[in-house]
Amino acid sequence: MSIRADLLRGNTDIILLARLAKSDSYGYEINKEILEISDGAFEIKEATLYTAFRRLEKCGYIESYWGTEHTAARRRYYRITPSGRDQLEVMIAEWEETAKLIFRLIKGETYHAGTD
Amino acid sequence: MSIRADLLRGNTDIILLARLAKSDSYGYEINKEILEISDGAFEIKEATLYTAFRRLEKCGYIESYWGTEHTAARRRYYRITPSGRDQLEVMIAEWEETAKLIFRLIKGETYHAGTD
DNA sequence: TTCATATACCTCGCCTGTCAAGGTATATCA
DNA sequence: TGATATACCTTGACAGGCGAGGTATATGAA
Numbered sequence: 427m428s429i430r431a432d433l434l435r436g437n438t439d440i441i442l443l444a445r446l447a448k449s450d451s452y453g454y455e456i457n458k459e460i461l462e463i464s465d466g467a468f469e470i471k472e473a474t475l476y477t478a479f480r481r482l483e484k485c486g487y488i489e490s491y492w493g494t495e496h497t498a499a500r501r502r503y504y505r506i507t508p509s510g511r512d513q514l515e516v517m518i519a520e521w522e523e524t525a526k527l528i529f530r531l532i533k534g535e536t537y538h539a540g541t542d
Numbered sequence: 543m544s545i546r547a548d549l550l551r552g553n554t555d556i557i558l559l560a561r562l563a564k565s566d567s568y569g570y571e572i573n574k575e576i577l578e579i580s581d582g583a584f585e586i587k588e589a590t591l592y593t594a595f596r597r598l599e600k601c602g603y604i605e606s607y608w609g610t611e612h613t614a615a616r617r618r619y620y621r622i623t624p625s626g627r628d629q630l631e632v633m634i635a636e637w638e639e640t641a642k643l644i645f646r647l648i649k650g651e652t653y654h655a656g657t658d
Numbered sequence: 659t660t661c662a663t664a665t666a667c668c669t670c671g672c673c674t675g676t677c678a679a680g681g682t683a684t685a686t687c688a
Numbered sequence: 689t690g691a692t693a694t695a696c697c698t699t700g701a702c703a704g705g706c707g708a709g710g711t712a713t714a715t716g717a718a
Contacts, residue, residue, distance in 0.1 A: 429636070429639065429640050429643065430552060430636065430640075431552075431675090431676055431677075432551055432552025432676090432703085432704075433552045433553070433636065433637065433640045434552075434640070434644075434676090435548050435551045435552055435674095435675060435676070435704090436546060436547075436548025436549045436550075436551060436675080437549070437644055438675080438676085440644075440648055441644070441647045441648060444647060444648040444649075445647075448650075452695080452696090453695075453696075454694065454695050454696080455695095460647065463643075463646065463647060464643050464647075467639070467643065468643060470676095471676070471677050471678085472677085472695095472696085472697085473676070473677050473678075473679090473697090473698080473699090474675075474676050474677060476696075476697060476698085477675075477676080477677095477698095478675085481675090496685090497684085497685080497694070497695080498683090498684050498685040498686075498693070498694045498695075499683065499684055499685080499693090499694045499695035499696065500683085500684085500695070500696075501694090501695065501696085502695085502696070518648060518649075520545070520546065520549070521549065521644070521648065523545070523583070524545050524549045524550070524584075525641050525644075525645075527545065527579075527580050527583065527584055528550075528553055528556075528557070528637070528641075529641075530579065531557045531560060531561075531576065531579060531580075532556055532557060532560040532634055532637065533560075533634070534564075547674095547704090547705055547706075548674080548675070548704095548705085550705085551675085551703095551704060551705065552704080554704080554705085568666080568667090569666075569667075570665065570666050570667080571666095586705090587705070587706050587707080588666095588667085588668085588706085589668090589669080589670090589705070589706050589707075589708090590704075590705050590706060592667075592668060592669085593669095593704075593705080593706090594704090594705095597704090612714095613665075613666085613713085613714080614664070614665045614666075614712090614713050614714040614715075615664090615665045615666035615667065615712065615713055615714080616666070616667075616712085616713085617665090617666065617667085618666085618667070
Protein backbone atom coordinates (compact mmCIF):
# COMPACT_ATOMS: atom_id res chain seq x y z
CA MET A 427 0.00 0.00 0.00
CA SER A 428 1.33 3.38 -0.96
CA ILE A 429 0.98 6.09 1.60
CA ARG A 430 -0.71 9.38 0.91
CA ALA A 431 1.40 12.49 1.30
CA ASP A 432 -1.10 14.06 3.64
CA LEU A 433 -0.71 11.26 6.13
CA LEU A 434 3.00 11.82 6.21
CA ARG A 435 2.73 15.55 6.31
CA GLY A 436 4.15 16.87 9.51
CA ASN A 437 6.10 13.66 9.99
CA THR A 438 8.96 14.43 7.64
CA ASP A 439 10.90 16.36 10.25
CA ILE A 440 10.57 13.74 12.95
CA ILE A 441 11.60 10.96 10.57
CA LEU A 442 14.70 12.85 9.50
CA LEU A 443 15.68 13.77 13.05
CA ALA A 444 15.18 10.19 14.21
CA ARG A 445 17.39 8.93 11.42
CA LEU A 446 20.13 11.46 12.15
CA ALA A 447 19.97 10.62 15.85
CA LYS A 448 21.49 7.26 14.91
CA SER A 449 24.33 8.63 12.79
CA ASP A 450 25.20 11.39 10.39
CA SER A 451 23.92 10.81 6.88
CA TYR A 452 23.12 12.56 3.63
CA GLY A 453 19.96 13.12 1.63
CA TYR A 454 20.31 10.55 -1.07
CA GLU A 455 21.13 7.78 1.39
CA ILE A 456 18.35 8.64 3.81
CA ASN A 457 15.87 8.65 0.97
CA LYS A 458 16.89 5.19 -0.17
CA GLU A 459 16.79 3.85 3.37
CA ILE A 460 13.24 5.07 3.96
CA LEU A 461 12.08 3.59 0.68
CA GLU A 462 13.60 0.28 1.66
CA ILE A 463 12.29 0.23 5.23
CA SER A 464 8.80 1.01 3.99
CA ASP A 465 8.96 -1.57 1.21
CA GLY A 466 8.50 1.18 -1.33
CA ALA A 467 5.33 2.46 0.28
CA PHE A 468 6.75 5.72 1.37
CA GLU A 469 9.19 8.09 -0.19
CA ILE A 470 10.16 11.56 0.89
CA LYS A 471 10.38 13.27 -2.47
CA GLU A 472 13.60 15.12 -3.14
CA ALA A 473 12.05 18.57 -3.16
CA THR A 474 10.41 17.80 0.17
CA LEU A 475 13.59 16.36 1.59
CA TYR A 476 15.85 19.27 0.86
CA THR A 477 13.19 21.75 1.94
CA ALA A 478 13.01 19.89 5.24
CA PHE A 479 16.78 19.94 5.68
CA ARG A 480 16.80 23.72 5.20
CA ARG A 481 13.97 24.10 7.69
CA LEU A 482 15.63 21.92 10.32
CA GLU A 483 18.96 23.62 9.85
CA LYS A 484 17.35 27.03 10.20
CA CYS A 485 15.79 25.88 13.46
CA GLY A 486 19.18 24.74 14.70
CA TYR A 487 18.14 21.09 14.94
CA ILE A 488 20.72 19.90 12.44
CA GLU A 489 24.04 21.06 10.98
CA SER A 490 25.60 20.18 7.66
CA TYR A 491 29.04 19.63 6.24
CA TRP A 492 30.41 18.43 2.94
CA GLY A 493 31.75 14.90 2.74
CA THR A 494 35.36 14.45 1.66
CA GLU A 495 35.04 11.06 0.00
CA HIS A 496 36.04 10.72 -3.62
CA THR A 497 32.59 9.72 -4.86
CA ALA A 498 30.74 10.35 -8.10
CA ALA A 499 28.92 13.30 -6.62
CA ARG A 500 29.76 15.24 -3.49
CA ARG A 501 27.70 14.45 -0.41
CA ARG A 502 26.28 16.93 2.02
CA TYR A 503 26.13 15.31 5.42
CA TYR A 504 23.78 16.30 8.20
CA ARG A 505 24.41 16.02 11.93
CA ILE A 506 21.77 16.35 14.63
CA THR A 507 22.48 19.00 17.28
CA PRO A 508 21.78 18.70 21.04
CA SER A 509 18.84 20.99 20.51
CA GLY A 510 17.70 18.67 17.73
CA ARG A 511 17.80 15.71 20.09
CA ASP A 512 15.68 17.55 22.61
CA GLN A 513 13.24 18.46 19.89
CA LEU A 514 13.12 14.86 18.68
CA GLU A 515 12.06 13.68 22.14
CA VAL A 516 9.29 16.25 22.20
CA MET A 517 8.15 15.26 18.73
CA ILE A 518 8.08 11.57 19.56
CA ALA A 519 5.97 12.18 22.65
CA GLU A 520 3.70 14.35 20.57
CA TRP A 521 3.43 11.76 17.84
CA GLU A 522 2.53 8.98 20.25
CA GLU A 523 -0.13 11.15 21.80
CA THR A 524 -1.53 12.00 18.41
CA ALA A 525 -1.54 8.42 17.18
CA LYS A 526 -3.38 7.25 20.28
CA LEU A 527 -5.91 10.00 19.92
CA ILE A 528 -6.60 9.37 16.28
CA PHE A 529 -6.92 5.70 16.95
CA ARG A 530 -9.37 6.38 19.73
CA LEU A 531 -11.34 8.68 17.47
CA ILE A 532 -11.55 6.32 14.53
CA LYS A 533 -11.81 3.03 16.39
CA GLY A 534 -13.29 4.02 19.70
CA GLU A 535 -10.71 1.89 21.48
CA THR A 536 -7.03 1.81 22.35
CA TYR A 537 -4.45 1.15 19.71
CA HIS A 538 -2.80 -2.27 19.87
CA ALA A 539 -0.92 -2.37 16.61
CA GLY A 540 2.11 -4.56 16.37
CA THR A 541 0.33 -7.47 17.95
CA ASP A 542 -0.35 -9.02 14.56
CA MET B 543 -0.55 18.40 25.06
CA SER B 544 -1.96 20.29 22.13
CA ILE B 545 -1.67 18.69 18.72
CA ARG B 546 -0.05 20.39 15.78
CA ALA B 547 -2.20 21.02 12.74
CA ASP B 548 0.18 19.21 10.44
CA LEU B 549 -0.10 16.01 12.42
CA LEU B 550 -3.82 16.06 11.94
CA ARG B 551 -3.68 17.02 8.31
CA GLY B 552 -5.04 14.24 6.22
CA ASN B 553 -6.82 12.83 9.26
CA THR B 554 -9.74 15.21 9.34
CA ASP B 555 -11.73 13.25 6.78
CA ILE B 556 -11.24 9.89 8.44
CA ILE B 557 -12.20 11.26 11.84
CA LEU B 558 -15.40 12.77 10.48
CA LEU B 559 -16.35 9.64 8.55
CA ALA B 560 -15.68 7.47 11.58
CA ARG B 561 -17.90 9.65 13.71
CA LEU B 562 -20.70 9.64 11.15
CA ALA B 563 -20.44 5.87 10.82
CA LYS B 564 -21.85 5.67 14.34
CA SER B 565 -24.78 8.01 13.78
CA ASP B 566 -25.83 11.13 11.94
CA SER B 567 -24.59 14.33 13.54
CA TYR B 568 -23.93 17.99 12.86
CA GLY B 569 -20.84 20.16 12.86
CA TYR B 570 -21.14 21.93 16.15
CA GLU B 571 -21.80 18.71 18.05
CA ILE B 572 -19.01 16.75 16.38
CA ASN B 573 -16.59 19.52 17.20
CA LYS B 574 -17.49 19.50 20.87
CA GLU B 575 -17.28 15.73 21.03
CA ILE B 576 -13.78 15.66 19.58
CA LEU B 577 -12.61 18.35 21.96
CA GLU B 578 -13.98 16.34 24.84
CA ILE B 579 -12.59 12.98 23.74
CA SER B 580 -9.17 14.51 23.29
CA ASP B 581 -9.29 16.37 26.61
CA GLY B 582 -9.01 19.65 24.76
CA ALA B 583 -5.84 18.62 22.94
CA PHE B 584 -7.39 18.52 19.53
CA GLU B 585 -9.95 20.67 17.87
CA ILE B 586 -11.03 20.68 14.26
CA LYS B 587 -11.34 24.38 13.70
CA GLU B 588 -14.65 25.50 12.23
CA ALA B 589 -13.22 26.65 8.94
CA THR B 590 -11.51 23.27 8.59
CA LEU B 591 -14.61 21.39 9.60
CA TYR B 592 -16.99 22.93 7.11
CA THR B 593 -14.42 22.76 4.36
CA ALA B 594 -14.09 19.05 5.09
CA PHE B 595 -17.85 18.52 5.02
CA ARG B 596 -18.03 20.17 1.59
CA ARG B 597 -15.17 18.02 0.35
CA LEU B 598 -16.68 14.78 1.66
CA GLU B 599 -20.09 15.66 0.29
CA LYS B 600 -18.60 16.43 -3.10
CA CYS B 601 -16.92 13.02 -3.07
CA GLY B 602 -20.25 11.39 -2.27
CA TYR B 603 -19.06 10.04 1.09
CA ILE B 604 -21.64 11.96 3.08
CA GLU B 605 -25.03 13.60 2.55
CA SER B 606 -26.63 16.46 4.47
CA TYR B 607 -30.10 17.52 5.54
CA TRP B 608 -31.48 20.25 7.76
CA GLY B 609 -32.67 19.30 11.23
CA THR B 610 -36.28 20.11 12.10
CA GLU B 611 -35.84 20.67 15.84
CA HIS B 612 -36.86 23.98 17.33
CA THR B 613 -33.41 24.96 18.55
CA ALA B 614 -31.62 28.26 18.87
CA ALA B 615 -29.92 27.79 15.56
CA ARG B 616 -30.81 25.39 12.78
CA ARG B 617 -28.64 22.29 12.50
CA ARG B 618 -27.28 20.79 9.34
CA TYR B 619 -27.01 17.05 9.80
CA TYR B 620 -24.64 14.77 7.92
CA ARG B 621 -25.19 11.14 7.04
CA ILE B 622 -22.50 8.74 5.79
CA THR B 623 -23.25 7.02 2.49
CA PRO B 624 -22.49 3.39 1.59
CA SER B 625 -19.65 4.70 -0.53
CA GLY B 626 -18.46 6.65 2.50
CA ARG B 627 -18.40 3.49 4.59
CA ASP B 628 -16.29 1.75 1.98
CA GLN B 629 -13.94 4.68 1.89
CA LEU B 630 -13.70 4.70 5.68
CA GLU B 631 -12.54 1.11 5.71
CA VAL B 632 -9.86 1.89 3.16
CA MET B 633 -8.76 4.94 5.13
CA ILE B 634 -8.53 3.01 8.39
CA ALA B 635 -6.38 0.31 6.80
CA GLU B 636 -4.24 3.01 5.31
CA TRP B 637 -3.92 4.84 8.59
CA GLU B 638 -2.87 1.72 10.47
CA GLU B 639 -0.24 0.99 7.86
CA THR B 640 1.05 4.54 8.07
CA ALA B 641 1.16 4.58 11.87
CA LYS B 642 3.12 1.34 11.95
CA LEU B 643 5.55 2.65 9.38
CA ILE B 644 6.17 5.94 11.12
CA PHE B 645 6.64 4.16 14.38
CA ARG B 646 9.14 1.84 12.79
CA LEU B 647 10.97 4.78 11.27
CA ILE B 648 11.19 6.84 14.43
CA LYS B 649 11.60 4.06 16.96
CA GLY B 650 13.14 1.28 14.96
CA GLU B 651 10.69 -1.15 16.49
CA THR B 652 7.05 -2.16 16.36
CA TYR B 653 4.41 0.05 17.84
CA HIS B 654 2.89 -1.22 21.07
CA ALA B 655 0.92 1.79 22.25
CA GLY B 656 -2.01 1.17 24.50
CA THR B 657 -0.02 -1.22 26.66
CA ASP B 658 0.79 1.51 29.18
C1' DT C 659 -36.06 46.32 26.93
C1' DT C 660 -31.50 45.53 26.07
C1' DC C 661 -27.43 43.07 26.16
C1' DA C 662 -24.50 39.12 26.69
C1' DT C 663 -23.99 34.42 25.83
C1' DA C 664 -24.58 30.03 23.68
C1' DT C 665 -25.90 27.75 19.73
C1' DA C 666 -25.02 26.95 14.87
C1' DC C 667 -23.91 27.90 10.38
C1' DC C 668 -20.72 29.92 6.64
C1' DT C 669 -16.73 32.23 3.59
C1' DC C 670 -12.36 34.66 2.36
C1' DG C 671 -7.62 34.82 2.08
C1' DC C 672 -3.20 33.72 4.05
C1' DC C 673 0.19 30.26 5.41
C1' DT C 674 2.81 26.16 5.05
C1' DG C 675 4.36 21.57 3.57
C1' DT C 676 4.42 18.56 -0.54
C1' DC C 677 6.03 17.64 -5.03
C1' DA C 678 6.32 17.68 -10.30
C1' DA C 679 9.38 19.52 -13.19
C1' DG C 680 13.35 21.31 -14.20
C1' DG C 681 18.33 22.05 -13.50
C1' DT C 682 23.69 21.04 -12.35
C1' DA C 683 27.85 18.06 -11.95
C1' DT C 684 30.83 13.82 -11.65
C1' DA C 685 32.26 8.85 -11.92
C1' DT C 686 31.68 4.41 -14.11
C1' DC C 687 30.90 1.20 -17.59
C1' DA C 688 29.47 -0.34 -22.15
C1' DT D 689 30.62 8.66 -26.81
C1' DG D 690 26.58 8.06 -24.35
C1' DA D 691 23.84 5.98 -20.84
C1' DT D 692 23.29 5.32 -16.05
C1' DA D 693 23.85 6.07 -11.21
C1' DT D 694 25.08 9.16 -7.83
C1' DA D 695 24.06 13.48 -5.54
C1' DC D 696 22.77 18.02 -5.00
C1' DC D 697 19.39 22.08 -5.68
C1' DT D 698 15.25 25.53 -6.89
C1' DT D 699 10.81 27.18 -8.65
C1' DG D 700 5.99 27.41 -8.88
C1' DA D 701 1.63 25.27 -8.30
C1' DC D 702 -1.50 22.99 -5.25
C1' DA D 703 -4.22 21.68 -1.20
C1' DG D 704 -5.53 21.56 3.54
C1' DG D 705 -5.64 24.15 7.95
C1' DC D 706 -7.28 28.13 10.08
C1' DG D 707 -7.60 33.20 11.76
C1' DA D 708 -10.74 36.53 11.10
C1' DG D 709 -14.79 37.91 9.91
C1' DG D 710 -19.76 37.36 9.06
C1' DT D 711 -25.01 35.76 9.79
C1' DA D 712 -29.06 34.37 12.66
C1' DT D 713 -31.84 32.73 16.71
C1' DA D 714 -33.09 31.49 21.57
C1' DT D 715 -32.32 32.25 26.43
C1' DG D 716 -31.57 34.46 30.59
C1' DA D 717 -29.82 38.31 33.20
C1' DA D 718 -29.67 43.35 34.11
